[in-house]
Amino acid sequence: MxxxxxxxxxxxxxxxxxxxxxxxxxxxxxxxxxxxxxxxxxxxxxxxxxxxxxxxxxxxxxxxxxxxxxxxxxxxxxxxxxxxxxxxxxxxxxxxxxxxxxxxxxxxxxxxxxxxxxxxxxxxxxxxxxxxxxxxxxxxxxxxxxxxxxxxxxxxxxxxxxxxxxxxxxxxxxxxxxxxxxxxxxxxxxxxxxxxxxxxxxxxxxxxxxxxxxxxxxxxxxxxxxxxxxxxxxxxxxxxxxxxxxxxxxxxxxxxxxxxxxxxxxxxxxxxxxxxxxxxxxxxxxxxxxxARWPGRMEQLGERPAVLLDGAHNPGGVAVLLASLDALYPGRRIHAVFGVVADKDRAPMMRALFPRCASVHLTPLDTPRSLAPERYLAEARALCADARAYATLDEALAGARATAGAEDVLLCTGSLFLVGAARARLSRNLGALQQQP
Incomplete structure (x- = not known):
């Protein structure tokens, strides 16, 4: 070179x-x-x-x-x-x-x-x-x-x-x-x-x-x-x-x-x-x-539904995320857009998070390390009955939006790769995810 x-x-x-x-x-x-x-x-x-x-x-x-x-x-x-x-x-x-x-x-x-x-x-x-x-x-x-x-x-x-x-x-x-x-x-x-x-x-x-x-x-x-x-x-x-x-x-x-x-x-x-x-x-x-500012960590970008970004990508991070959801969004239904890299220990994260979700929307990540959603869709469905796999992040966001009610929470988590990509898209097109009052 x-x-x-x-x-x-x-x-x-x-x-x-x-x-x-x-x-x-x-x-x-x-x-x-x-x-x-x-x-x-x-x-x-x-x-x-x-x-x-x-x-x-x-x-x-x-x-x-x-x-x-x-x-x-x-x-x-x-x-x-x-x-x-x-x-x-x-x-x-x-x-x-x-x-x-x-x-x-x-x-x-x-x-x-x-x-x-x-x-x-x-x-x-x-x-x-x-x-x-x-x-x-x-x-x-x-x-x-x-x-x-x-x-x-x-x-x-x-x-x-x-x-x-x-x-x-x-x-x-x-x-x-x-x-x-x-x-x-x-x-x-x-x-x-x-x-x-x-x-x-x-x-x-x-x-x-x-x-x-x-x-x-x-x-x-x-x-x-x-x-x-x-x-x-x-x-x-x-x-x-x-x-x-x-x-x-x-x-x-x-x-x-x-x-x-x-x-x-x-x-x-x-x-x-x-x-x-x-x-x-x-x-x-x-x-x-x-x-202080620290984007992508319990960051809410919109309402109706609340669109939440959090970079939890290990079991400890997911435990903190769940405690924050209980404190800040008590009783609200969670619709997770989730992606993970292949070398992460995904099982403990999924076991903690997915049973708490009304729906789960699996997405690939923009990295060679991404784990293909279809590879772990069966695992996800065993933890959340309404779990789906998508070919792109845009499709996963749209799927979550179609499922979430105005008072629900649309959560993007599992990887900072996902949070960064979702943040870029949502900053441009947040209105498409929001319901009118």
């Missing part, structure tokens, strides 16, 4: 890397960052790992840091609609032109990153570009979400000021292990000597693994429920109680009861950053939680 010469060619180069390619290890990323002069050392880093909730936690923290007057880089994955979403500075996605230029700048300094012998994976290359971009933009702090793991994740080539671990669930077992302890041990690989780690409530097996790693490396551990928590405030909203401060009158922009846990972790992280010289006054923390 000839090296790209224009920003447009650079974007095509990035898109041409295999998005599903995984090569665990940090050697390639370390070598590339060294060739770039270690851009990741020019700003402070907050590093967040976990299975569920890490994106929301990053969104809360980044929003509060911006409210405190800091210039903030935010690197997350995967994206919903455009790769530009992964690279944000002060809440704005990177433009195509700037992203193309950043890719060219990295390749000019590190031609091996595009060579057959040293080529980075899609995620590795994206991570390097993000770290380079944040340095060029002179951010004060970068909030980094890990990819699938922690210990061998490309984002772990940084030296954070504070780390955090959100709830651990079963996901990516082929890479991380088949027990909660093994998965948690991989996630805990982001812990560093002397760097505090803020940890959400965990299953005992996961907490044991995280605590063991924290003790081995000498990372001070702050645990939700023991050292900090968020609870309802009798005077309205929520109150946060942590080792560094108490905050009252909190309101959360992100929906669902689980967001109080993500907010608690974010506030504890912000408190640790504040104590380490990155000022986050109480009013900034309160404002940040009230204004």
């Amino acid at each position: 000839a090296p790209p010469r224009t920003p447009q060619e650079a974007l095509a180069f990035l898109a041409g890397l295999n998005p599903s390619g995984i090569k665990l290890g940090l050697e390639r990323v370390h070598a590339t960052l060294e060739a770039l002069g270690h851009p990741e050392r020019r700003y402070r880093v907050l590093h967040v790992a976990g299975t569920n909730g890490k994106g929301s936690t990053c969104a809360f923290a980044a929003s509060a840091l911006r409210a405190a007057g800091h210039k903030v880089g935010l690197y997350t994955s995967p994206h919903l609609e455009r790769v530009n979403e992964r690279f944000q500075v002060d809440g704005a996605d990177i433009s195509d032109e700037v992203l193309g230029c950043r890719i060219l700048e990295v390749l000019e300094r590190c031609p091996d990153a595009a060579s057959a012998s040293g080529m980075l994976t899609y995620f590795e290359f994206g991570t390097v570009v993000a770290l380079w971009h944040f340095a060029q933009e002179a951010v004060d702090v970068a909030v980094l979400e890990t990819g699938l793991g922690g210990r061998l994740d490309a984002t772990n080539a940084t030296q954070p000021l504070v780390t955090a671990i959100t709830p651990i669930s079963f996901d990516h077992m082929e890479y991380l292990g088949h027990t909660l302890g093994a998965i948690a041990g991989e996630k805990a690989g982001i812990l560093k000597p002397g760097v505090p780690v803020v940890v959400s409530r965990q299953e005992p097996e996961a907490l044991d693994a995280i605590s063991r790693v924290a003790g081995q490396v000498g990372a001070p551990l702050l645990l939700e429920g023991r050292d900090f928590h968020v609870e309802p405030d009798p005077e309205g909203g929520f109150v946060y109680r942590g080792p560094e401060r108490t905050l009252r009158g909190l309101s959360l922009s992100l929906r669902g009861p689980h967001q109080t846990q993500n907010a608690a972790v974010a506030l504890a992280v912000l408190g640790q950053l504040d104590q380490r010289g990155m000022a986050v006054p109480p009013e900034a923390a309160i404002s940040g939680l009230a204004t």
Whole structure:
């Protein structure tokens, strides 16, 4: 492949890397960052790992840091609609032109990153570009979400000021292990000597693994429920109680009861950053939680029926989704548009979700990893009698719309691939799914 010469060619180069390619290890990323002069050392880093909730936690923290007057880089994955979403500075996605230029700048300094012998994976290359971009933009702090793991994740080539671990669930077992302890041990690989780690409530097996790693490396551990928590405030909203401060009158922009846990972790992280010289006054923390945005997670786009997008794609995520449905849409019939990638453990997700649904509409995903709906239609019908398979997402959305009543909920879930594609379509054509009052 000839090296790209224009920003447009650079974007095509990035898109041409295999998005599903995984090569665990940090050697390639370390070598590339060294060739770039270690851009990741020019700003402070907050590093967040976990299975569920890490994106929301990053969104809360980044929003509060911006409210405190800091210039903030935010690197997350995967994206919903455009790769530009992964690279944000002060809440704005990177433009195509700037992203193309950043890719060219990295390749000019590190031609091996595009060579057959040293080529980075899609995620590795994206991570390097993000770290380079944040340095060029002179951010004060970068909030980094890990990819699938922690210990061998490309984002772990940084030296954070504070780390955090959100709830651990079963996901990516082929890479991380088949027990909660093994998965948690991989996630805990982001812990560093002397760097505090803020940890959400965990299953005992996961907490044991995280605590063991924290003790081995000498990372001070702050645990939700023991050292900090968020609870309802009798005077309205929520109150946060942590080792560094108490905050009252909190309101959360992100929906669902689980967001109080993500907010608690974010506030504890912000408190640790504040104590380490990155000022986050109480009013900034309160404002940040009230204004954070994180699309595709319990996101409602319309009424009659309510059209809901949620990126739950593992058993833990589905459990959180169901609790949110009970809290926000009690008693309403659910019509699920569902798609899944072939390498996911779909059975526990389906067993939890489908019996709660009035109808299920299976759709393929726009990825080579998609599991064809007809492959698991019989499984779906055993859990929900009104389950159907479709050839396209558009047909599945139309089928769900034809089945749902005005007071029902049309839910798109099962994969972020599905949520991103559905969000793009629904943003353009939401009126076609709505009933007139």
